[in-house]
Amino acid sequence: MKIPGLPRITGWHPIATTLILAGAMAAFARFNYGLGATTNLSDEFPWGLWIGFDFLGIGLAASGFTIVAAVNLFHAKEYEPIVRPAILTAFIGYLLVVLVLIIDLGRPDHFWHPLVMWNPHSVMCEISWCLMLYTTVLSLEFAPIVLEKLNIVSPIKWIHAISLPLMIFGVLLSTLHQSSFGSLYLIVPNRLHALWYTPLLPVLFFISCIASGISMVILESLIFARGGRDLLPTPLRANLAKIIAVALAVYVVVRVQDLLTRGALRELTALTYYSLAFYAELLIGFVIPFAMLLMERVRTSRRGLYAATLLVVVGFAFNRMNTAITGLEHYPAQTYFPSLIEVFITLGITAIGFSAFSFIVKHLPIFEPMVAGPRPRKEVVTGRPEPIFISREGGDLESR
Amino acid sequence: MSQKKAMLIDLTLCVGCNACQGACKEENRLPPGEEKYLSLTAYTALDKYNDLYVRRMCQHCDVPTCVSVCPVGALSKTEAGPVAYDAEKCIGCRYCLQACPFHVPKYEWSSTKPRIQKCKFCASRLARGLQPACAEACPTGATQFGDREELLVEAARRINAEPAKFVHRIYGKDDVGGTSMFYLSPVPFEQLGFDSRMGKTPMPMLTMSALSKVPNVLSVGGVLLGGVWWITNRRAKVQAFEASQKKDPTRPPEDKP
Ligand code: SF4
Ligand code: SF4
Ligand code: SF4
Numbered sequence: 080m081k082i083p084g085l086p087r088i089t090g091w092h093p094i095a096t097t098l099i100l101a102g103a104m105a106a107f108a109r110f111n112y113g114l115g116a117t118t119n120l121s122d123e124f125p126w127g128l129w130i131g132f133d134f135l136g137i138g139l140a141a142s143g144f145t146i147v148a149a150v151n152l153f154h155a156k157e158y159e160p161i162v163r164p165a166i167l168t169a170f171i172g173y174l175l176v177v178l179v180l181i182i183d184l185g186r187p188d189h190f191w192h193p194l195v196m197w198n199p200h201s202v203m204c205e206i207s208w209c210l211m212l213y214t215t216v217l218s219l220e221f222a223p224i225v226l227e228k229l230n231i232v233s234p235i236k237w238i239h240a241i242s243l244p245l246m247i248f249g250v251l252l253s254t255l256h257q258s259s260f261g262s263l264y265l266i267v268p269n270r271l272h273a274l275w276y277t278p279l280l281p282v283l284f285f286i287s288c289i290a291s292g293i294s295m296v297i298l299e300s301l302i303f304a305r306g307g308r309d310l311l312p313t314p315l316r317a318n319l320a321k322i323i324a325v326a327l328a329v330y331v332v333v334r335v336q337d338l339l340t341r342g343a344l345r346e347l348t349a350l351t352y353y354s355l356a357f358y359a360e361l362l363i364g365f366v367i368p369f370a371m372l373l374m375e376r377v378r379t380s381r382r383g384l385y386a387a388t389l390l391v392v393v394g395f396a397f398n399r400m401n402t403a404i405t406g407l408e409h410y411p412a413q414t415y416f417p418s419l420i421e422v423f424i425t426l427g428i429t430a431i432g433f434s435a436f437s438f439i440v441k442h443l444p445i446f447e448p449m450v451a452g453p454r455p456r457k458e459v460v461t462g463r464p465e466p467i468f469i470s471r472e473g474g475d476l477e478s479r
Numbered sequence: 480m481s482q483k484k485a486m487l488i489d490l491t492l493c494v495g496c497n498a499c500q501g502a503c504k505e506e507n508r509l510p511p512g513e514e515k516y517l518s519l520t521a522y523t524a525l526d527k528y529n530d531l532y533v534r535r536m537c538q539h540c541d542v543p544t545c546v547s548v549c550p551v552g553a554l555s556k557t558e559a560g561p562v563a564y565d566a567e568k569c570i571g572c573r574y575c576l577q578a579c580p581f582h583v584p585k586y587e588w589s590s591t592k593p594r595i596q597k598c599k600f601c602a603s604r605l606a607r608g609l610q611p612a613c614a615e616a617c618p619t620g621a622t623q624f625g626d627r628e629e630l631l632v633e634a635a636r637r638i639n640a641e642p643a644k645f646v647h648r649i650y651g652k653d654d655v656g657g658t659s660m661f662y663l664s665p666v667p668f669e670q671l672g673f674d675s676r677m678g679k680t681p682m683p684m685l686t687m688s689a690l691s692k693v694p695n696v697l698s699v700g701g702v703l704l705g706g707v708w709w710i711t712n713r714r715a716k717v718q719a720f721e722a723s724q725k726k727d728p729t730r731p732p733e734d735k736p
Binding site: 110111112113114115116120121122123125126148151152153154156183184185186189190192193196197198199200201202203204205207243247248250251254255258259262263265266267268269270278281 | 544546547548549550551552553568569570571572573574576577578580582584585586587588589590591592593674676677682683685686687688689690693696697700701704705707708711712714715
């Protein structure tokens, strides 16, 4: 089966089905036997793979708010074709993260408590609220796509009427919780390794999520392009790549300067487990892609951009996992490696995400207008046959 | 009882009899046994360094890290001093385990309805006007219960009376903003497994500097983004207008925004 806009993956259905089933069984075990029997979490290592997954999911779903801000607040309207896919990615990403968070909680049946029992001093409380509110914002931004399909027009007008404050609110919420994930660790200066602990954690988390979020947008558009649906012409992708390069550069400067002022650079002179992890993260995710993106040749080639943005995403994953796991292993000298059940649940949920994405792409107007037949493969799409009905402008419907 | 309560633990007086641990286990109906490290079954434990015994337990901090991180307020600092835990509220996020600078809270990992376990400072006994079971059981006075201020005076008096016997520091007086458990030691605390890198600032301050910016981000950010929208929206309209004007050949071509 071929879904227009997505490249075919041979054997995807059996793989996804297996992963989801394995994940469901693992989740069943986790709820029946408790966290102790099914995970490698412990008093010394109370947070593990799942928190890492949450960091990753949220960071990559930053594609949603960055593109919404660019297109609808900064009026970079030429990027409009990618708005819906980006919102969809973010929406699925956030739902998955919320799901993983609930599985991770010791008392999943109490997951709603942060909504009624507040503690304004708790970063975790702030994050819970932001996650909940932003997921609501995303569902409102996503709703018109569903309503359009069902041909229910009046709520779209409603959503359209509040779309501006809604988007601003969404961008603010994102800014807050993207950085707050870093703030979570502000309270463990004695635990987190000096290479990762810094008062600037929230700032660094925010800058890096912009790089990773936009990288995801580019990656997505490249994947759609391979599937025969080129949403962003090369010059537009190249412009996004420039923004990534700037974000990466700012990140590296802030990070290194911070290490310097805190005197943590000496941790890097010897080759240890930690310094190697640090070098891997900084080189793979920041320095190398930055150098690549400086080259016009890379920015304008699909293959080059693919490699560079993939590096950013991988390096981003390294960074979050290092902060959440590696950096905490040195005190109290304890290693952590996820259990099979933790891994299966994570893979299963990821598979649910991908399946949901392809299902929705197939059934909902994510790429308006739907063009019959395969699109010609061209580097630059010129002269669209019809106007595009996309996102925010619920009013566009009337012109149909 | 408005006075804050505390305990003074004088390591020079401790003989390692483990009476405190025994009494604690009895009071809290925990399985008996002598444990070296805090666990689900040991709210207090007796660690040994050469010939010195060190009691570990929740420090019942004045500005407790665990209370500040708990998203649902399941942990709270009570007026009399004890840091109390309410399992009915707890969602099991385990942030308190991650954040407590003394690695005190322990989690019931094997349960499907897990709770946090830690020393309760015998809050229910204090409420009845009794002293904690461990302090009551201590045969040598190494663990002494009393009013926080009075115990601080007493600790200083002991150091001044025998300056050669103690390192001149009351651990817990202002560490991480002060705790309810004061330690006196004949050797530097770093040698006894006390974390000396924590400083005197309460840990929650580290987070507050970030959290206090939240209202600013919301207000300033909101106005800023709205402004950006307004400006760019207007510019887009101007450009569209001028583009339509350009079709008019009588207009000078260099008239750009
Ligand atoms: S020692 Fe740990 S658990 Fe006890 S009050 Fe202080 S922060 Fe909380
Ligand atoms: S595990 Fe429970 S007590 Fe500890 S921070 Fe989370 S909700 Fe609060
Ligand atoms: S104060 Fe009570 S709960 Fe805490 S160690 Fe002493 S006896 Fe145990």
